[in-house]
Amino acid sequence: MIILNSVEEFRQRYHTAKKWRRCAEAIANLPLLKPGMCHSIGDSLVYRLVDGKVAAAPCFTGNRRYVEIHYYLSGSESIAYAAKPSLTLLSPYSDETDRETFSGAATTRHTASAGQLLVFDNDYAYQPQGSDHLRKMVLMVTIEGATFHNK
Known part of the structure; x- marks a missing residue:
């Protein structure tokens, strides 16, 4: 798991x-999002x-x-x-759910707070510990090149 402290740090590292x-681009769409609705950009990203x-x-x-990214907007959540x-x-x-x-x-725990992004790579498994109130964006990014090989 990679812990980033801001969207700017994400942009600098992953550009x-x-x-x-x-x-x-998906993060920039945040003001337009409604909870629970899935969105996509191209064939390499889905987010909610x-x-x-x-x-x-x-x-x-x-x-x-997929690499799963959690971008925390408010509240906090402990992740094992x-x-x-x-x-x-x-x-x-x-293969249907990629899970x-x-x-x-x-082996490790981290409490994520507003502004942080957690990047869950494919070598690790994670377990959210729950939260009374949490607002976060979940992005699923394909690990393959820019697109799927069959598209």
Whole structure:
């Protein structure tokens, strides 16, 4: 997991590929978003706004084809995470959802706060611990080049 402290830090670090510039474009669309509605830009990015009480996840979640980014707008959320090989697989990878679930102990925890972006790469699984009120943007960015190979 990569922790960034601002959108500006994200822009400086991730500016070379089109898919990362699309993330900045999605963040600029934030005033137009309604909670729970999914949006996309091209075939490399889908994103949504989460606003309200968020329950703790019952298990760790990992992805393979997408990098998941959480951009925290208000509130805070504790996230537990660990390398996938250190966890026990609960449900096998699903190509339809790009998810696999795990159980086990977290190796690290981080409490994300407003302004931060957490980048969950594919080597780790994460487990949100819940929040009474949270407003965040969740972006799913393909790990493949700028687009899917079959498009």
